Amino acid sequence: MDIFQLIQSNLLTPIILFFLFGIIAARIKSDLKIPEAISEFLPIYLLAAIGLHGGIEMRKTGFEEMLVPMLVAIGLSLLFTLNHYQILRRLGKFNIFDSYALASTYGAVGAVTFSVGLSFLKNQGVTSEGYLAAILAVLEPVAFILAIFLTNMAVSKQIRTKKQSFSDNEKSDIDIGMKETKTKLSQVLKESITGKAIVILLGSIVIGYIIGKEGFEPISIVFDELFTGAIVIFMIEMGIIAGQRLEDIKKVGIFLTSFAIIMPTFNGIIGVLVSTALGLSLGGAVMFGLLLASASFIAAPAVLRHAIPQANPSLYITSALGITFPYNIIVLLPIMFTVSSLVHGEEAIDLFNYVTRVFI
Amino acid sequence: MKLYNVKLLTITCEILAQKNVIDILKNHDITGYTTYEVEGNGAKGLRGQGFKNEKNVKVEIIMREDKLSDVIEDVSRTLFPDFAIILYVSDVGVVRTEKF
Numbered sequence: 001m002d003i004f005q006l007i008q009s010n011l012l013t014p015i016i017l018f019f020l021f022g023i024i025a026a027r028i029k030s031d032l033k034i035p036e037a038i039s040e041f042l043p044i045y046l047l048a049a050i051g052l053h054g055g056i057e058m059r060k061t062g063f064e065e066m067l068v069p070m071l072v073a074i075g076l077s078l079l080f081t082l083n084h085y086q087i088l089r090r091l092g093k094f095n096i097f098d099s100y101a102l103a104s105t106y107g108a109v110g111a112v113t114f115s116v117g118l119s120f121l122k123n124q125g126v127t128s129e130g131y132l133a134a135i136l137a138v139l140e141p142v143a144f145i146l147a148i149f150l151t152n153m154a155v156s157k158q159i160r161t162k163k164q165s166f167s168d169n170e171k172s173d174i175d176i177g178m179k180e181t182k183t184k185l186s187q188v189l190k191e192s193i194t195g196k197a198i199v200i201l202l203g204s205i206v207i208g209y210i211i212g213k214e215g216f217e218p219i220s221i222v223f224d225e226l227f228t229g230a231i232v233i234f235m236i237e238m239g240i241i242a243g244q245r246l247e248d249i250k251k252v253g254i255f256l257t258s259f260a261i262i263m264p265t266f267n268g269i270i271g272v273l274v275s276t277a278l279g280l281s282l283g284g285a286v287m288f289g290l291l292l293a294s295a296s297f298i299a300a301p302a303v304l305r306h307a308i309p310q311a312n313p314s315l316y317i318t319s320a321l322g323i324t325f326p327y328n329i330i331v332l333l334p335i336m337f338t339v340s341s342l343v344h345g346e347e348a349i350d351l352f353n354y355v356t357r358v359f360i
Numbered sequence: 361m362k363l364y365n366v367k368l369l370t371i372t373c374e375i376l377a378q379k380n381v382i383d384i385l386k387n388h389d390i391t392g393y394t395t396y397e398v399e400g401n402g403a404k405g406l407r408g409q410g411f412k413n414e415k416n417v418k419v420e421i422i423m424r425e426d427k428l429s430d431v432i433e434d435v436s437r438t439l440f441p442d443f444a445i446i447l448y449v450s451d452v453g454v455v456r457t458e459k460f
Contacts, residue, residue, distance in 0.1 A: 036412070040412060240410075241409075241410040241411065244409055244410060245410075298411065298413075301376065301411070301413045301414070302376065302413050305374075305376040305377075305413075306376065306379070306380075309442035309443065310441075310442055
C-alpha cells in the first residue's frame with residue numbers, strides 16, 4: 001500500500017478527526033471544554049490500560065526478553081538527547097537552558113502519543129510486545145536526568161570560571177556546584193519515580209502480570225474495549241489545547257519548527273530499524289520507533305520548570321504539543337508503519353478496510 | 361475586641377512555582393498558608409487554560425512584620441527572573457496574634 005494512501009486513511013480515523021475537530025473548536029473560540037476532572041483522569045486511565053496490557057503480555061514472554069531492548073532504548077534516548085543539544089546549541093543558536101530543555105523534551109517519551117500508537121496498531125490488526133510498556137516507564141525520566149545533570153554541570157562551571165578571578169579557593173566552589181547538582185538530581189529522580197505517571201504505569205504492569213489473561217477478563221470491557229474511545233475523548237482536549245497554542249507557533253521560529261519535524265522522523269526511523277534488528281515484531285518496531293520519536297508535553301513542563309527554570313516553557317511546550325504531536329500521530333506513524341512493514345518483508349495492511357467498516 | 365496588626369503577603373504565581381514559594385516559607389519557619397487555584401491575564405499572557413500545570417495559584421501568608429522583608433527578598437531573588445509571579449503586601453488585623 002502506498003505511504004500517502006496510508007496517511008490519508010489515517011487522517012480519517014476517529015482519533016485524528018476528533019483531534020482536528022478540537023483544533024477547529026479552539027480556533028472558532030468555542031467554549032467547548034472537556035471538564036478538568038475528566039482530562040486529568042484520562043491520562044491515568046490510558047496509562048493503567050497500557051500497563052495492564054503490558055503486564056499480561058510480559059507474563060507470557062518473561063523478563064529476559066525485554067532486557068536488551070530496554071537497555072538499547074535507554075542508550076538511544078541518551079544519545080539522541082546529546083545529539084539534539086548539539087544541533088539546537090550550535091545550529092539553532094539557542095541558549096544553554098533552552099537547548100537542554102528542548103533536547104530532553106525530545107529525548108523523553110510521550111505517553112499520549114504511545115496510546116495513540118497502540119490504537120493505530122489495533123486498527124491495523126497488528127500486535128506489539130507487551131514489555132514496551134515497561135520501556136515507556138523506564139524511559140520517562142532518563143532524558144530529563146541527563147539534561148538536568150549537564151545543565152547543572154555547565155552552570156557550576158560558569159560560576160567557577162567567573163569566581164576564579166576573585167579567589168583561588170577553587171575546590172569549594174566545585175563542591176558546592178556538585179552538591180547542588182546532586183540534590184537537584186535526586187529530587188528529580190524521586191519526583192519522577194513517585195510521580196503519578198510512573199506509579200500508575202508500573203503498578204498496572206505488576207497487577208497485569210499477577211492477574212494474567214483470566215483475571216483481566218472481567219475488567220476487559222473497561223480497559224480494553226473502551227481504550228480507543230477514551231483516547232478519542234482525550235483527543236478533543238488535546239486538539240483544543242493545541243489549537244489555543246497555534247499563534248505561539250509563529251514565535252517558535254522556522255528552525256525549531258523544522259527541528260520538531262525532522263528530529264522525530266530521524267529518531268523514529270532509527271528506532272524502527274534498530275528494534276527490527278533486535279528481533280521485535282512489526283508492531284513492536286513501530287512502537288519502539290514511536291517511543292524514540294515522541295516528545296513529552298505533559299511530564300516535561302512539570303519536571304523542567306523546577307529543574308531548569310531559566311528555560312522558556314512556551315518553546316518546549318508549543319513545539320512538542322503544537323507541532324511534533326500532530327505530526328507524529330498523523331504522518332510519522334504511517335511512515336514508520338510502512339518502513340517497519342518493508343523491513344519485516346510484509347505488505348502493509350489496509351487501514352482503509354477499518355475505516356469503511358466503521359463509517360459505512 | 362482588640363485586633364492586632366500583622367501583614368498579609370499575597371503571592372500569585374504559576375502553579376509550578378508553588379513548591380518553591382512554600383519551600384522558602386519553610387526556610388523561614390512559616391508553616392501556615394492558604395492556596396487556591398486561580399486564572400488570569402498578565403505579562404505572560406492568559407493563564408489557566410489547558411493543562412493543570414499551566415494554571416496559576418494564589419498563596420496567602422499571614423505573618424509578623426519582622427520576617428516579611430527576608431521572605432520577600434528570597435522570593436524576589438530566586439523566583440522573579442524565571443517565573444510568572446506577582447507579590448503584594450497588605451495590613452490585616454487578627455485576634456489571636458500568638459498564632460503567627
